[in-house]
Amino acid sequence: MQVTVGIPAYNEEKHIAAIILKLQKIADKIIVCNDGSSDLTGLIAEKMGAIVINQPKNLGYGAAIRSLFLKASELNSDVLVTFDADGQHRVEDIEKVLEPIKKNEADIVIGSRFLNQDTNIPKYREFGIKTITSIANISTDIKVSDSQSGFRAYNNKVLKEIVPSDHGMGVSTEILIKANNKKFRISEVPITILYEGDTSTHNPVSHGASVILSTMKFISIEHPLKFYGIPGIIFLVIGLFFVVWTIQEFTATRQIWTNITLIGIGSTLIGTVLILTSIMLFSLVSVVRERRSD
Ligand SMILES: Nc1nc2c(ncn2[C@@H]2O[C@H](COP(=O)(O)OP(=O)(O)OP(=O)(O)O)[C@@H](O)[C@H]2O)c(=O)[nH]1
Numbered sequence: 001m002q003v004t005v006g007i008p009a010y011n012e013e014k015h016i017a018a019i020i021l022k023l024q025k026i027a028d029k030i031i032v033c034n035d036g037s038s039d040l041t042g043l044i045a046e047k048m049g050a051i052v053i054n055q056p057k058n059l060g061y062g063a064a065i066r067s068l069f070l071k072a073s074e075l076n077s078d079v080l081v082t083f084d085a086d087g088q089h090r091v092e093d094i095e096k097v098l099e100p101i102k103k104n105e106a107d108i109v110i111g112s113r114f115l116n117q118d119t120n121i122p123k124y125r126e127f128g129i130k131t132i133t134s135i136a137n138i139s140t141d142i143k144v145s146d147s148q149s150g151f152r153a154y155n156n157k158v159l160k161e162i163v164p165s166d167h168g169m170g171v172s173t174e175i176l177i178k179a180n181n182k183k184f185r186i187s188e189v190p191i192t193i194l195y196e197g198d199t200s201t202h203n204p205v206s207h208g209a210s211v212i213l214s215t216m217k218f219i220s221i222e223h224p225l226k227f228y229g230i231p232g233i234i235f236l237v238i239g240l241f242f243v244v245w246t247i248q249e250f251t252a253t254r255q256i257w258t259n260i261t262l263i264g265i266g267s268t269l270i271g272t273v274l275i276l277t278s279i280m281l282f283s284l285v286s287v288v289r290e291r292r293s294d
C-alpha cells in the first residue's frame, strides 16, 4: 500500500525538519504544502527531500488540504495521511489511522483527540472543538467525536471523489459532510495530541467563528429544505397565529394591538423569506448537481 503523508505548513521552520525525518521511515511519499510561509519552511522541506507545493501567498489551511488531495491523487497514492507541521501529532499514531483503511473497514479515519482518557487539550479549545463537532453531528448523520482533527487518513476513492473547496479551517467539516453524502465510511481511532507552548496559528475566537459559519454554509447547501424550510414553516405558523389573533381582536374590540400585529407581520415575513430561500437554493443546487453528473 502506497502511503503518502501530506503536511499543511505555515511558518513551521522550527518543527518541519524533525517531522519529515521521522516520517521518512514510514511513508512512501511526503508532500509539504508550504503556504506562503515567510520563514524557511519550504526550503527546509525541499532540502529534506519532500515533494513541496509552494503556494505563492498564504491561501489558508483548506486550500493547502485541497492541494494535498490533488497531488496525492495525481501520484496515485492508495492512502493520504494528513499530518500537522506544528509538532502536535505523533508519528507513532500514523499506524493507528492507517489500520481501518488497510483492513478495508473505513474510507476515512479520523485521529480523534477525545477518545483517549488522558487528553491534555486546554479546556477552552476542547469546548470550541466539541461545540463545532456537535453542530455537524446534530445537523447531519455524521457521528464523530472530533470533526476538527487534522490528523486523518483518506483512501484513494475519497481522494478521487472529493475536492475540498473551503480555504479555511472549515475544510475539515466540509470533507466530512461531502463524504457522508457520498456514503463513505468514516471511523475514528484515538490519538494523542501534544500541547506544549502556543502552537496555534489562528486566534481561537475568529477561528471558531469562521469554522461555524462555514459549517452552516455546507449544511445549508447540502440540505436547503431542512435548513431553511423547517425554521421557515415554524416562523410562518407563529406569524399566522398572531395575524389571526390580531384580526380577532380587531373584530371584537375595533382596536389594533401593535405588539401582536408586529410579531404577526414580522414572523410571517421571515417565514416566507426562509421558505422561498429553501426552495430557490434547493432548485439551484439540484441544477448544479445535474450539470455535474452530465
Ligand atoms: N498551509 C497552511 N497550513 C496552515 C495554515 N494555518 C495553519 N496551518 C497548518 O495547519 C496545522 C494546524 O494548525 P494549528 O494552527 O495548529 O491548528 P490546530 O492544530 O487546529 O489548533 P491548535 O489546537 O490551537 O494547535 C499546522 O501544521 C499549521 O502549520 C495556513 O494558513 N496554511
Ligand SMILES: [Mg+2]
Residues within 6 Å of the ligand: 084, 086, 088, 199, 200
Ligand atoms: Mg495545532
